[in-house]
Amino acid sequence: MARLEAHYFVNRGFFSDGWIIQHANRLVGIPGVIVQGRYDMVCPVEAAFELSRAWPDAQLRIVEDAGHSAWEPGIQLALVTALNQFAKTGYFS
Numbered sequence: 252m253a254r255l256e257a258h259y260f261v262n263r264g265f266f267s268d269g270w271i272i273q274h275a276n277r278l279v280g281i282p283g284v285i286v287q288g289r290y291d292m293v294c295p296v297e298a299a300f301e302l303s304r305a306w307p308d309a310q311l312r313i314v315e316d317a318g319h320s321a322w323e324p325g326i327q328l329a330l331v332t333a334l335n336q337f338a339k340t341g342y343f344s
Contacts, residue, residue, distance in 0.1 A: 275305035282342060283309035284333035288317035288326055 259265070283306060287299035296313065303311035312333070314325040321330065 272301055272305045275302065278306045279308065281308055282337075282340075284329075284336070285309050285311045286326060286329045286333065287311065287313050288319055288323065289313055289315045290317065291319040293319040 285299050285303055285306075287294070287296055289296060299311060299313070303309055310333075312329045314323070314329050317323040317325040320326065
């Protein structure tokens with residue numbers, strides 16, 4: 252796993268700088284939830300703010316007591332809550 256992650260990091264995820272934000276217009280009309288840990292040192296919170304501005308159909312959830320890991324309790328709760336919201340709407344049915 253570490254070798255695979257290092258390969259992507261060295262190659263910048265195979266994206267040019269700003270690619271995701273520049274192409275966020277493709278997400279218009281698609282709902283989403285951006286879950287971001289406040290103390291995430293891998294993916295800075297500023298990136299989540301920038302993505303939320305570029306993707307108006309997404310909700311931004313900052314988990315105040317979490318970092319990067321999806322295994323942290325606050326991140327897990329935010330992810331499960333988001334999935335339950337989508338399940339209720341039937342958007343992905």
